[in-house]
Amino acid sequence: MTIKHESQKIAQNFYTFAVLLFLVQVLVGIIAAVQFMWPDFFILNFNTIRTLHINALVVWLLVGMMGATYYVVPEESETELWSVPIAKFQFWATVIAVTAVVVGYIIMGLNPQANTLVFGTRLLNEGREYIEAPRWADILIVVSLLLFLLNCFMTMFKTKKWTGIQGTLLGGLTVLALMYIPGMFYTKSLVKDQFWWWWVVHLWVEGAWEIIAGALLAFMLMKVTGVKREVVEKWMYIEVGLVMFTGILGTGHHYYWIGTPSYWLWVGGIFSSLEPVPLLVMVWDAFRTTRETREVTNKAGLYYTVAHAIFNFVGAGLWGVIHTLPQVNKWTHGTQITTAHGHLAFYGAYVLLVLAMIYVTLPAIRGVREFNPSRAFKSFWIMTISMVFIVLTITGAGMVQTYMERLMGLDYVAVKANYNLWFWILRAIFGVGFLYGVWILVVDYFKLGKEKATA
Amino acid sequence: MSNKAARNLFIYGSLLFFVIFVALTFDTMGKLDKRAPEITEEVNAGKMAWHKYDCIGCHTILGNGSYFAPDMTKVAEKKPKDYLKKFLMDPKSVNPKAAMPKLGISSDEADKLIAFLDWTSKIDTNGWPPKPILAEAAGVGGKELSAGQKIYQSSGCAVCHAINGIGGVSGPDLTKVGSKRDQEWLTGHFKEPAKYVPNSAMPPYKNLSEKELSDLSDYMLTLKQQEVKK
Numbered sequence: 001m002t003i004k005h006e007s008q009k010i011a012q013n014f015y016t017f018a019v020l021l022f023l024v025q026v027l028v029g030i031i032a033a034v035q036f037m038w039p040d041f042f043i044l045n046f047n048t049i050r051t052l053h054i055n056a057l058v059v060w061l062l063v064g065m066m067g068a069t070y071y072v073v074p075e076e077s078e079t080e081l082w083s084v085p086i087a088k089f090q091f092w093a094t095v096i097a098v099t100a101v102v103v104g105y106i107i108m109g110l111n112p113q114a115n116t117l118v119f120g121t122r123l124l125n126e127g128r129e130y131i132e133a134p135r136w137a138d139i140l141i142v143v144s145l146l147l148f149l150l151n152c153f154m155t156m157f158k159t160k161k162w163t164g165i166q167g168t169l170l171g172g173l174t175v176l177a178l179m180y181i182p183g184m185f186y187t188k189s190l191v192k193d194q195f196w197w198w199w200v201v202h203l204w205v206e207g208a209w210e211i212i213a214g215a216l217l218a219f220m221l222m223k224v225t226g227v228k229r230e231v232v233e234k235w236m237y238i239e240v241g242l243v244m245f246t247g248i249l250g251t252g253h254h255y256y257w258i259g260t261p262s263y264w265l266w267v268g269g270i271f272s273s274l275e276p277v278p279l280l281v282m283v284w285d286a287f288r289t290t291r292e293t294r295e296v297t298n299k300a301g302l303y304y305t306v307a308h309a310i311f312n313f314v315g316a317g318l319w320g321v322i323h324t325l326p327q328v329n330k331w332t333h334g335t336q337i338t339t340a341h342g343h344l345a346f347y348g349a350y351v352l353l354v355l356a357m358i359y360v361t362l363p364a365i366r367g368v369r370e371f372n373p374s375r376a377f378k379s380f381w382i383m384t385i386s387m388v389f390i391v392l393t394i395t396g397a398g399m400v401q402t403y404m405e406r407l408m409g410l411d412y413v414a415v416k417a418n419y420n421l422w423f424w425i426l427r428a429i430f431g432v433g434f435l436y437g438v439w440i441l442v443v444d445y446f447k448l449g450k451e452k453a454t455a
Numbered sequence: 456m457s458n459k460a461a462r463n464l465f466i467y468g469s470l471l472f473f474v475i476f477v478a479l480t481f482d483t484m485g486k487l488d489k490r491a492p493e494i495t496e497e498v499n500a501g502k503m504a505w506h507k508y509d510c511i512g513c514h515t516i517l518g519n520g521s522y523f524a525p526d527m528t529k530v531a532e533k534k535p536k537d538y539l540k541k542f543l544m545d546p547k548s549v550n551p552k553a554a555m556p557k558l559g560i561s562s563d564e565a566d567k568l569i570a571f572l573d574w575t576s577k578i579d580t581n582g583w584p585p586k587p588i589l590a591e592a593a594g595v596g597g598k599e600l601s602a603g604q605k606i607y608q609s610s611g612c613a614v615c616h617a618i619n620g621i622g623g624v625s626g627p628d629l630t631k632v633g634s635k636r637d638q639e640w641l642t643g644h645f646k647e648p649a650k651y652v653p654n655s656a657m658p659p660y661k662n663l664s665e666k667e668l669s670d671l672s673d674y675m676l677t678l679k680q681q682e683v684k685k
Contacts, residue, residue, distance in 0.1 A: 051509065113559055127505065127509040193502075230458060234458045237464070238465075249476055259517065260490075264483075333518040405587070406585065407587055409590030
C-alpha cells in the first residue's frame with residue numbers, strides 16, 4: 001500500500017489533530033459524567049465541560065472528514081492536490097481558531113461576566129448548544145471550509161475525472177458548509193431560534209454528514225475489498241438518496257413540541273420512522289461486498305468499515321426510531337433517552353467512520369505494506385463494549401426518568417439524584433473503559449508503520 | 456437500474472424533498488407568531504441573558520438542551536416568581552442542596568429572565584410536556600380531590616372504567632366523556648344505565664344521593680380532551 005500522489009500526505013496532519021481532540025473529548029466527557037454525581041467536582045461547571053465535550057466531538061469529526069477528503073480527491077482525480085500550501089494554511093488556521101475558541105470557553109466558564117456583547121453578538125460563547133462558537137469564529141470556520149472546498153474543486157477541475165464517489169463527497173461537504181448559515185443569525189423568538197438551529201444540527205448529522213458517510217463507505221469498500229466501482233457507486237446513490245428522502249422531512253421529529261404547527265407531528269413521524277431504512281441498506285451493502293472478496297490485506301480497515309455500517313444502523317437507526325414517533329416522544333422528549341441515542345449514533349455513524357478512514361488510508365500514507373492490526377482490534381473492542389454499556393446505562397436512566405418524572409410526576413432533581421444514581425456511577429466506570437480504548441487507539445495511530453510488523 | 460438513473464434519482468429526489476421542506480418552513484414561519492404571546496423588549500432581553508449565561512449548557516428548554524438540570528419550558532407557570540428571582544441570583548442561599556452555581560446574575564437580569572421564561576411557558580407546544588398521568592389519576596398533583604373524584608374512587612368506578620389509561624377496560628373509557636355527555640344525561644344514566652345505553656352492563660347506582668350524583672357528573676364533565684393553552 002502506497003499513495004499515488006505525494007499531496008495525499010496532507011491528510012495525516014488532519015488525522016493527528018482529530019485523534020488528539022478525540023482524546024480530549026473523552027477526557028472531558030468523564031469529568032462531565034462525574035459531575036452528574038458531584039456537580040461541584042471540577043473548577044469548571046458542567047455547562048463549560050459539556051460545551052467542550054460536544055464541540056471537541058464535532059470539530060474532530062469534521063477535521064477527520066477533511067483529512068479523508070484530501071486523501072480521496074487526488075486519488076479519484078488522479079492528480080496532485082491543487083494547492084498544498086492552501087491545505088496547510090487551512091489546517092493551521094483551523095488549529096489556531098479552535099484553540100482560541102476553547103480558551104474563550106474556559107474564560108467564560110471561570111467568569112461568566114466576560115461573555116460580553118460585541119457588535120450584538122456574544123464574545124466568547126453564543127449560549128446555543130452545539131453552535132456555541134462565537135460569531136467571529138463562525139466566520140473563520142466558514143472561510144476555512146470555503147478554502148477547503150475551493151482546493152478540492154480546483155483539484156477536480158484539473159483532470160475533470162468526475163467520479164460518483166468524489167462528486168457525492170463534495171456535494172455532501174458543500175451542503176454541510178451551506179447548512180452552517182441558518183445558525184448564524186439571531187432571532188428574538190425562542191421558537192424560531194430552535195427551528196433554524198435544527199436546520200443546522202439535523203441537516204448536518206442526518207443529512208450532509210450521512211451523504212459524506214455514504215461516499216466514504218463506498219470508497220473504503222472499494223479500496224479494501226477491491227469490488228468494482230460501478231457496483232459500489234450504484235448502491236451509494238441508492239443509500240444517500242434514501243437518506244435524503246427520509247432525512248430532510250425527518251427534521252420534523254424535532255418540530256413536535258417547540259411551538260411549531262401540529263402538522264409536523266405527521267410529517268416528522270412518518271418520514272423519521274423510515275430513516276433507519278437506508279442505514280440498513282448500508283449494512284447489507286457492507287456485508288455483501290465483504291462476502292464476495294477473499295483477499296483482504298487491510299483487515300483492520302475492513303473491520304472498522306463494517307463496524308461503522310453496523311453501529312450507524314444500531315445507534316442512529318434503531319436507537320433513534322424507538323423514540324421518534326410523537327406518541328412515544330411526547331413522554332421521552334428531553335430525557336436521557338435522547339442522550340443515549342446521541343452517544344451511540346455519533347459513535348457508530350461518525351467516530352467509527354473517521355477511524356475506519358484512518359485505518360484504510362494511513363498505511364498507504366506511511367508506505368506500510370502490512371501492519372500488525374492487533375492493537376487496532378483491541379482498541380475497537382474496548383471502545384465498543386464500553387460504549388455499548390455507556391449507552392445501556394443511559395438508556396436505563398432514561399427509562400426510569402420517563403416513568404418516574406413524566407408518568408408519575410416526581411421532581412426532575414429527585415429522580416436524577418436518587419433513582420438514577422447507580423446508572424451515573426456505572427456510566428462513569430464504563431467511560432474510563434472507553435478512555436482506555438481511545439488511549440490504545442491513539443498509541444496505535446502514532447506507532448503504525450513505525451515499528452516492525454510481527455504477525 | 457443504471458448508475459446514471461440512480462444518480463439522477465438521488466439528486467432530483469433530494470431537491471424535490473428539500474423544496475417541500477422549504478415550503479413547509481415558510482408556512483411554519485407565518486404561523487409561529489400566533490402560537491405564542493407577543494415578544495416584548497423585556498422578553499428579548501431575557502433571551503439575551505439566557506444565551507449570555509449559556510443556560511442551555513445544563514438545562515433543557517422546550518425539551519432541547521443538556522439534560523443535566525430541569526426543563527425550563529413551564530417553570531414560570533409552576534414556581535412563584537419571587538422564588539425564581541431569589542434562586543437565579545443565589546441558588547444555594549435558597550436551597551443549600553442546589554446544584555446550580557452562583558453565576559452573578561443581577562437583579563435586573565433575573566427579572567428579564569423571568570419575563571422570558573414566562574413568555575416561554577405560554578407557547579403553544581402541542582401539549583408538551585404532558586401532565587404526568589399517574590399523578591393526575593391519583594390526584595396527587597398537589598391538589599385536593601374534588602367531591603366527585605372522591606365518589607368516583609369510593610364507588611369503585613375505576614374497576615371497570617379508565618381515565619387517562621388508569622383503570623379497567625371492561626367499561627367504556629372515560630378520558631373524554633365530558634365532551635360527549637351533559638349533566639342531565641350523566642345523572643340519569645347513573646340511576647338507570649340501561650335506559651340510556653341499550654344492553655348496558657353497568658349496575659344502577661341508586662344508593663347515591665342526588666347531591667352525590669350531581670358531584671360525580673360534575674367531575675365527569677371536567678374530563679375533556681386536553682386543551683392547548685393559547
